Amino acid sequence: MTDGKRSWAGGRLTGLLDLEVPIVQGPFGGGLSSVALASAVSEGGGLGSYGAHLLTPDGIGGLVGELRKATARPFAVNLWVPHPDEAAVPPDRDRMARYTALLRPWFEELGLPMDQLEEPPPAPHFAEQIDALLAAGPPVISFVMGVPEARVLDEARRRGIRTVGTATTVDEALAIEAAGMDAVVASGSDAGGHRGSFLRPVNESLVGTFSLVPQVARAVSIPVIAAGGIADGRGVAAALTLGADGVQIGTGFLATDESGASALHRAALHGPDARTTVLTRAFSGRLARAIPNRFTREALAYEDRLAPYPLQYALTRPLRTAAAARGLADYVNLWSGQAAALTRPLSARAYLGELIADTGSALRRPAPGDV
Incomplete structure (x- = not known):
């Protein structure tokens, strides 16, 4: 491990998921994920992720096979837990x-x-999706929008698959821990894409990332991954300082060359309109x-x-x-998340490298007034 990583990269999350750095690429659905992006992040020492909530069970099995061919490092596949009021x-x-x-x-x-x-046509059925994903056995399965039933988490443990839940409030984080998941993403309202609130209405669950993270870190004993509005090393350093064990970055990786986002979408992320969401x-x-x-x-x-x-x-x-x-x-x-204006056109590996270097620099930087 390089000097730039030594002071901050080791910890509970890297040990749990066998990572070199506690940086998770946010999973994207709707065709925005790509094997190239997930594998690039994993090969760079972070955790690459792929959003599979629109894939059929057969497609999920094939996806895990493609990811295994692309990287020997850990990766995550993400599914949405269906809301009861969104039955098909x-x-x-x-x-x-x-x-x-x-x-x-x-x-x-x-x-x-x-x-x-x-x-x-009807969307893929969650129960069939998760059974296919468990059978495929990825290193990590992450969930948004809720907590899967106990039999899913029991089977994941039996197969040696790590599980990560996503919370938008402290109560959701406590529910994720109580269910027995291995880690929790504290996803602040700064985050781009769909809001994942599942215990209370979204308008009662809009907690900013840097208000949410320290509260979740105090409330649960499992590793906490900060997400939302983090796009550079300063944001990573701030999240770690507030008690997070790692970070999940969505928009920053969505803006890289390897993502499934269209050129039109990436141009918008890099343009002045991204200052407003x-x-x-x-x-x-x-x-x-x-x-x-x-x-x-x-x-x-x-x-x-x-x-x-x-x-x-x-x-x-x-x-x-x-x-x-x-x-x-x-x-x-x-x-888009609220930190898109901090992104610029880069490859995923180059972006990850900048995050690692800039995080080390930010953590070493003396506070104003220090001598």
Whole structure:
């Protein structure tokens, strides 16, 4: 281990997950993850991750095989725990008509046929996904949106798979620890993408990262991974100083060359518009943090009438796909955390290297007034 890493990289998280540095790449769903990104982070000594919540069970097995071929180091595969109120129950015809009518103006503006708004196919079933993932046996399984049932965690332990839960409040972190998971991500409201609150409504669970981390670190005994609004070494150093055992970085890695984000999305993350983000239901039916654009602004007036997740996400897919193909950022879900303005175009390995070096520098830097 180099001098730059020696003072801070060792600890409970690196020991638990067999890492060289306590840096986790945030998992992205919806095609934004990539094997190239996850493997680059793992090969660099961190924990690469892949968001698999939209994959079929067969696809999950194949994914784990691809990751094993790409890296001999530990990696994580992430799944969403379904909310009880988001059960895949098809809406009746009248409700479906109301949901599609709200989207009609944007479809017509892009010249998209309305028959693309017919009821989408059902999403993959979580129980089948997790069984396939357990059978594939990745080194680490991470979860967002809730706590999986006991039989899942029991089987993971039996197979030697480490498990990581995601909390947006102290109570959620306590629930994750009580369930027997190995580590918890303390995900502050600064984070990009979907909010993962599961014990209380999202608007009662918007705790900033640097308020959440020390509270979670005091409340639980398992390793704590800080997430949300961390994009450079100063943020890593601050999280460690506040009691975190490591950090999870999403937007910073989403902005790298290897991510599955489109060139349009990466350009937005590196541009001045990324200084502002918004929580919106417009694209998926579930609150998520993104760079605001025309669609999020115009849909704001209808947010309480939009289809629920995952139906809204499926209904807007043709709109998002067509807009991305035409380079129209005003209709694309530009997921972003609140520190995107600190990113710049880099490869994942170069970015990870900068994080490691800058964290060491920040931790060695004397505080103002020190002599």
